[in-house]
Amino acid sequence: MPKVLISDKMDPKAAQIFRERGVEVDEITGKTPEELKAIIGDYDGLAIRSSTKVTQEILDAAPNLKVVGRAGIGVDNVDIPAASARGVVVMNTPFGNSITTAEHAIALMFALARQLPEADASTQAGKWEKNRFMGVELTGKTLGLIGAGNIGSIVADRALGLRMKVVAFDPFLTPERAIEMGVEKVSLDDLLLRADFITLHTPLTDQTRNILSAENLAKTRRGVRIINCARGGLIDEAALKQGLESGHIAGAALDVFAVEPAKEHPLFGTPNFVSTPHLGASTTEAQVNVAIQVAEQMADFLVSGGVTNALNMPSLSAEEAPRLKPYMALAEKLGSLVGQLSHGELKNIAIESEGAAAELNQKPIVGAVLAGLMRVHSDTVNMVNAPFLAKERGLDVREVRHDREGDYHTLVRVTVGTAQGDRSVAGTLFGNSAPRLVELFGIKVEADLAGNMLYIVNEDAPGFIGRLGTTLGEAGVNIGTFHLGRREAGGEAILLLSVDEKVSEELLAKVRALPGVKTAMALSF
Numbered sequence: 001m002p003k004v005l006i007s008d009k010m011d012p013k014a015a016q017i018f019r020e021r022g023v024e025v026d027e028i029t030g031k032t033p034e035e036l037k038a039i040i041g042d043y044d045g046l047a048i049r050s051s052t053k054v055t056q057e058i059l060d061a062a063p064n065l066k067v068v069g070r071a072g073i074g075v076d077n078v079d080i081p082a083a084s085a086r087g088v089v090v091m092n093t094p095f096g097n098s099i100t101t102a103e104h105a106i107a108l109m110f111a112l113a114r115q116l117p118e119a120d121a122s123t124q125a126g127k128w129e130k131n132r133f134m135g136v137e138l139t140g141k142t143l144g145l146i147g148a149g150n151i152g153s154i155v156a157d158r159a160l161g162l163r164m165k166v167v168a169f170d171p172f173l174t175p176e177r178a179i180e181m182g183v184e185k186v187s188l189d190d191l192l193l194r195a196d197f198i199t200l201h202t203p204l205t206d207q208t209r210n211i212l213s214a215e216n217l218a219k220t221r222r223g224v225r226i227i228n229c230a231r232g233g234l235i236d237e238a239a240l241k242q243g244l245e246s247g248h249i250a251g252a253a254l255d256v257f258a259v260e261p262a263k264e265h266p267l268f269g270t271p272n273f274v275s276t277p278h279l280g281a282s283t284t285e286a287q288v289n290v291a292i293q294v295a296e297q298m299a300d301f302l303v304s305g306g307v308t309n310a311l312n313m314p315s316l317s318a319e320e321a322p323r324l325k326p327y328m329a330l331a332e333k334l335g336s337l338v339g340q341l342s343h344g345e346l347k348n349i350a351i352e353s354e355g356a357a358a359e360l361n362q363k364p365i366v367g368a369v370l371a372g373l374m375r376v377h378s379d380t381v382n383m384v385n386a387p388f389l390a391k392e393r394g395l396d397v398r399e400v401r402h403d404r405e406g407d408y409h410t411l412v413r414v415t416v417g418t419a420q421g422d423r424s425v426a427g428t429l430f431g432n433s434a435p436r437l438v439e440l441f442g443i444k445v446e447a448d449l450a451g452n453m454l455y456i457v458n459e460d461a462p463g464f465i466g467r468l469g470t471t472l473g474e475a476g477v478n479i480g481t482f483h484l485g486r487r488e489a490g491g492e493a494i495l496l497l498s499v500d501e502k503v504s505e506e507l508l509a510k511v512r513a514l515p516g517v518k519t520a521m522a523l524s525f
């Protein structure tokens with residue numbers, strides 16, 4: 001039974017779903033990285049929010065880990081390249097808390113416009129400072145949206161409902177989508193110049209880090225109010241403090257900080273500064289949503305192989321997974337076969353599907369071929385890290401679907417480009433479930449690819465099979481299955497034998513010494 005660790009506080013629905021879906025679950029929250037390292041090795045899955053940092057070190061201590069599930073959107077607390085390199089799928093829940101986070105941004109905008117936190121503190125301190133707090137209306141003001149994705153577009157919708165004008169800077173926002181959202185697409189400089197309120201809704205990336213730098217803050221209009229419910233690191237916090245103190249910035253509300261938890265901060269106590277402790281996603285509704293979603297996605301993956309909302313792997317629905325499973329087994333075997341039989345650097349690989357195979361989602365098939373191919377050289381390769389490793393090694397991967405149906409109702413062909421030319425293998429599914437090799441380097445052959453095998457290329461001549469049987473028999477090697485194919489009578493023949501034990505180098509040398517043998521290799525699947 002797969003085992004999952006929930007390492008951050010999560011709605012109890014998550015644990016309930018894991019158990020209902022046949023996944024063992026432990027909830028152990030608040031651990032230090034050292035403590036987490038000590039226990040993570042027992043788990044197949046890790047369910048987190050933002051507190052747990054999934055670093056290279058944690059991943060190194062987690063040999064069984066297959067999936068990290070983020071109950072939320074931002075995955076900057078997960079080292080995705082390191083997870084990909086180790087073959088660990090990283091999933092998030094991209095929509096479960098977007099409304100809640102957008103509402104928090106709007107709440108902070110109101111808090112700034114009417115100085116609600118200060119007015120509350122003053123009133124409860126018995127001061128009744130009616131003349132101290134003069135607010136501004138939102139109606140008619142310009143809201144500058146940096147990042148117009150899921151959360152940004154909900155913020156825009158609510159702001160338009162408040163009769164604000166919304167201008168948006170997002171390099172990936174199409175003009176059509178801007179029209180649909182009712183916002184004006186602008187450059188960052190234009191936004192900085194025009195906005196009365198600025199709200200940030202981008203992930204933290206190399207491009208967005210420090211997007212509100214000291215230089216950019218200086219370009220804003222005097223009296224601007226700034227809200228950040230996205231990620232710390234998007235704003236230069238020291239420059240923000242200076243701007244608040246000089247009065248250039250009329251207010252700033254941060255839900256997120258460059259370093260969290262922010263228990264001490266130079267901004268604390270600055271006039272017109274409002275803060276919340278990363279509460280953007282903290283509503284009952286959002287937490288139930290993300291807990292249910294992350295548990296369902298992780299259980300799908302661990303129990304049936306379905307992949308949803310993965311950031312480092314193509315999606316594969318739980319419905320598709322059973323249909324694709326035998327194809328992935330076939331693809332992996334074909335990849336492994338060409339990997340074991342091809343020497344030297346591979347330049348390119350083409351994965352072609354015909355008949356029923358061509359109607360399926362090709363990404364998992366391609367991933368499985370690459371995993372089989374590269375596992376020949378490293379047993380830590382799997383479907384997650386294989387495409388990543390292929391890219392890293394400069395392997396050109398081509399995916400081709402053919403409408404035609406040939407001799408088989410379904411066929412997957414893998415062709416690799418080697419220094420000796422193209423080499424191609426093809427396989428089908430017998431009874432829609434049993435992977436079977438049907439072609440090897442242009443020669444028709446029918447074979448299971450399983451366990452230990454012996455691959456021989458020889459000149460087709462009488463007596464050879466007898467001599468081979470005697471050689472194997474004398475070495476105490478039992479033959480399980482025997483598959484033969486040849487180009488033409490008396491031409492080149494291929495033999496694929498399954499044997500009950502691994503073929504030793506010594507035995508291989510004897511086989512190679514038999515008359516007519518051109519190549520002999522041990523294979524394993």
Ligand SMILES: NC(=O)C1=CN([C@@H]2O[C@H](COP(=O)(O)OP(=O)(O)OC[C@H]3O[C@@H](n4cnc5c(N)ncnc54)[C@H](O)[C@@H]3O)[C@@H](O)[C@H]2O)C=CC1
Pocket residue numbers: 072073074075094097098101146147148149150151152169170171172173201202203204205207208229230231255256278279280281282
């Ligand atoms: N405070 C909190 O508790 C929460 C914070 N978040 C944060 O909010 C962020 C946004 O979430 P979603 O809207 O769901 O993500 P999303 O992926 O739907 O939208 C992000 C938008 O940012 C845009 N973008 C990317 N690079 C940009 C750049 N250089 N300049 C301007 N725009 C750029 C993208 O094109 C995209 O439209 C998340 O990445 C997460 O860090 C999300 C949920 C809760």
Ligand SMILES: O=C(O)CCC(=O)C(=O)O
Pocket residue numbers: 049050071072073074075097278279280281282
């Ligand atoms: O889990 C949380 O409370 C934070 C949510 C968040 O930051 C996100 O989903 O990106």
